[in-house]
Amino acid sequence: MFRRTRRARPRSLAGQLFAMQVVIVAAVVAGCALLAYVNAHNRAEDAARQQVMAAARAVADSPSVAGAVRTAHPTAVLEPYAEQITKDTGVAFVTIMNTDGIRWTHPDRTEIGKRFLGNIGPALRGRTFTETYTGTLGPSVRAVTPVYGPGGSKKIIALVSVGITVNTISHQVRSQLTALIGVALAALAVGGLGTYIANARLRRHTHGMAATELSRMYDYHQATLHAVREGLLLLDEGRRVALCNDAARELLGLPEDVAGQVVGRYVAELGLPASLTGALLAAEPRVDEVHLTAERVVVVNTSPVRGGDDGSSSRARSRLGTVVTLRDHTDLQALTGELDSVRGFAEALRSQAHEASNRLHTVVSLIELGRPDDAVEFATAELELAQALTDQVVAAVGEPVLAALLLGKAAEANERGVELLVTEDSRIDDGVLPAALAARDLVTILGNLIDNAIDAAIEGAALGSARPSVTVTARADGGELLIRVADSGHGVDPAAVREVFRRGWTTKSEGHGLGLALVEQAARRHGGAVEVGHEVGAVFSVRLPMRQEAHA
Numbered sequence: 001m002f003r004r005t006r007r008a009r010p011r012s013l014a015g016q017l018f019a020m021q022v023v024i025v026a027a028v029v030a031g032c033a034l035l036a037y038v039n040a041h042n043r044a045e046d047a048a049r050q051q052v053m054a055a056a057r058a059v060a061d062s063p064s065v066a067g068a069v070r071t072a073h074p075t076a077v078l079e080p081y082a083e084q085i086t087k088d089t090g091v092a093f094v095t096i097m098n099t100d101g102i103r104w105t106h107p108d109r110t111e112i113g114k115r116f117l118g119n120i121g122p123a124l125r126g127r128t129f130t131e132t133y134t135g136t137l138g139p140s141v142r143a144v145t146p147v148y149g150p151g152g153s154k155k156i157i158a159l160v161s162v163g164i165t166v167n168t169i170s171h172q173v174r175s176q177l178t179a180l181i182g183v184a185l186a187a188l189a190v191g192g193l194g195t196y197i198a199n200a201r202l203r204r205h206t207h208g209m210a211a212t213e214l215s216r217m218y219d220y221h222q223a224t225l226h227a228v229r230e231g232l233l234l235l236d237e238g239r240r241v242a243l244c245n246d247a248a249r250e251l252l253g254l255p256e257d258v259a260g261q262v263v264g265r266y267v268a269e270l271g272l273p274a275s276l277t278g279a280l281l282a283a284e285p286r287v288d289e290v291h292l293t294a295e296r297v298v299v300v301n302t303s304p305v306r307g308g309d310d311g312s313s314s315r316a317r318s319r320l321g322t323v324v325t326l327r328d329h330t331d332l333q334a335l336t337g338e339l340d341s342v343r344g345f346a347e348a349l350r351s352q353a354h355e356a357s358n359r360l361h362t363v364v365s366l367i368e369l370g371r372p373d374d375a376v377e378f379a380t381a382e383l384e385l386a387q388a389l390t391d392q393v394v395a396a397v398g399e400p401v402l403a404a405l406l407l408g409k410a411a412e413a414n415e416r417g418v419e420l421l422v423t424e425d426s427r428i429d430d431g432v433l434p435a436a437l438a439a440r441d442l443v444t445i446l447g448n449l450i451d452n453a454i455d456a457a458i459e460g461a462a463l464g465s466a467r468p469s470v471t472v473t474a475r476a477d478g479g480e481l482l483i484r485v486a487d488s489g490h491g492v493d494p495a496a497v498r499e500v501f502r503r504g505w506t507t508k509s510e511g512h513g514l515g516l517a518l519v520e521q522a523a524r525r526h527g528g529a530v531e532v533g534h535e536v537g538a539v540f541s542v543r544l545p546m547r548q549e550a551h552a
Contacts, residue, residue, distance in 0.1 A: 021199070025191035033184040045141060048164045049130045052143040055089045056162040057128060060147045065096065069147065069158045074104045075112055081105075085162075092137055092168060095161040096147075099124060104158075111136055116161065120144055123159050132166070139166040231298070231326030237319055239267050239281055251326045252276075253293050276300065280324060290329070299327040392422055397474055398430035401439040402446060406472065409450045418457050419469040420450070428476045434546055437481070441522040446474070448519050449485040449540050456489030460537055463490060481528075481544040489537035500532060516540075 059065055059082075068077035074096070082094040082105035096105045101116040117135040128145035135142075142163030146156040225232070231248030235241060244254075244262045252272060254262060262270065267280045276291040279300050286302040305320045366375035390407060397403040406422065413420040433442075450470060457468035473484040492500060500516055519542065523530050528544035 021195040022192055025195060026188060029184050029188045029191065032187075033181070048141045048168075049143070051089070052091060052141060052162040052164055053128060053130055053145075055085065055091055055094070056143040056145045056160050059085060059094060059096070059162065060145045060160045063150065065147060065160070066150045066157065069096075069098075069104075079105045079109075079112070083107075089162075090164075091162050092140060092165045093161075093163050095163075097159050097161070099156060099159065101159070106136075108136060116159075118142065118144065118161065120159055124156060126156065135163075137163075137165055140164060141166065231324075231328075233280070233324035233326065235267065235280065235322040235324065237321055239322075241265055241267065241270075242321065248324075248326055251293065251298050251328055280322070283319075299329055301325045301327075396422055396424075396426040397428045399428045399433060399442075400430065402428060402442055402474060405443055405446055406474075409447070409454075413450075413454050413470060416454060416458060417461075417468060418454050419467065420454075421469060421471045423471060423473045426472070426474045428474050428481070432476050432546075433481065437526060437544065437546070441526065444522045445519050445542050446472075446483055446485070448516065449483070449542070452516065453485045453487035453489075453538070453540075456538060457487040460487070460489030476546065479546055481542075481546055483542040483544075484539065486535055486539040487537040491534045491538045492532055 062081075064081065065078065068074050068081075071077060078096045082096060085094045086092070086107065093107045094105060095103055095116060097103045097116050097120075101120050103112050103114055103116055106112050118133045119129075119131060122129045123144040123146045126146055128143065130141065130143045132139060132141050134140075140163040142161050144159060144161045147158040147160055149155045149157050225243075225245040228245060229247065231251040232243065232245045233241065233248045233252075234243040241262050241264065249262070252270065254270065267277055270277075272280075273291065273293060276293065276298075279286050279289055279291060279302065282302065283304070285304065286300055289300045291298055291300055301324070303323045305323055363375045363379050366372070366378065393403050393406045393410070397406060406420075410420045450472065453470040454468075457470055461468040467488070469488045471486045473482065475482045519540075520530050523542050523544060526544050528542060531541040531543075533539035533541065
């Protein structure tokens, strides 16, 4: 009989991650312990340098040392003194020598009278320094300092060297090593325990499957979702989302960062239009129904999924869920809009090229006529105008984000033939705005208002209004921030004032209508309000309260 061999099952994903994480935790703990040891050694060496330098200066400043140097036998007085300093300060040696480096004191009396091993040049020039040098006692960290004559004399009459051996420093660090190893082992134990608990939970969620099995399953799932070009939405029996592919998320206008959170939510919680929500919740099938979302026109088809225990009776078959397919019918409209945009852009480029050509011919002609000053004045007129606007914005608006936004929008408006003005009473100093008023929200409010104003001014000029212009007021006083943007367009219809901030409201083509809604949301989030008025054209005013501490 042949014996059937059993193929070994690959190790589970949780097991592989556990082994990997244990190795990583161990490596990190070991690296941290090594860095801590090196850091402790460096700190101990720095402390030794400070200690020997302080001791050397104290010895050099002692009047008894300066007096003993001038005696006939300095060693008799200085050797007991040096031994006492060595005991009191815990250093390895205190060496006092003459300016030629001949020792008067040394822990080993046989070395007295011999030349000092080390550098003394900087000390002879009046500078105290430290170094690591191998002398008669082995490698040591030492300080060398000059001894000056009595009575404030600047003459160097002797030198003092104080040192601590490297072995002493290493012994001090090794005494801390036990505690360091204990902390490292405790950190390794805690990290290993946390890793084990996390991987035990992961093992339950992955059902002990190997990485290759999970990867294969995920690849099949992703290939299926991306292969379907239509939007696909699967609902369970409780009208909760069981699956939502990328096309469905885009067609329904669901934010990208929420796409992964759609699964498991009720259809009514997705924020879809009421008519579309009703179609998805309907018990009967829907065939080729047209519905509007915030930005798209979609065709909806729904088909209930039913199942039963035996399948013998249709009445016994229970509803398991609903399959929803979505098709986009805005493609043709989008292509038309893109064609209009390209034509408009081409026309704008032609216009700018023609205008630039006229100006260039004018400059050349002025030069040929022998009037170079007039040519320079003509060529730099627009540059001076742009610089004047830049100076005005920088002087009035000290807040860097708003100033940069205004300058950028001014350049954009100028390219589109719109004059952007900043009123003289605009004033926002840097640091006045409270930290709670995020720069992102200010950009949202001011940027969208200016964009809409530029479009309205251009549209008004096309209908016969005055030269297109946009006027901006940005002022912080009276405990509030005022942002007002006025345009030279034809204004807002009074009947549409209440609808102007509704998501999707627009006077433009389909797919717009979000800017003013974002402005109103940002203002409301900070406790402010938006007002719509009318002067020459439309006037949008945003008032945001500022905390008192913002003015401190």
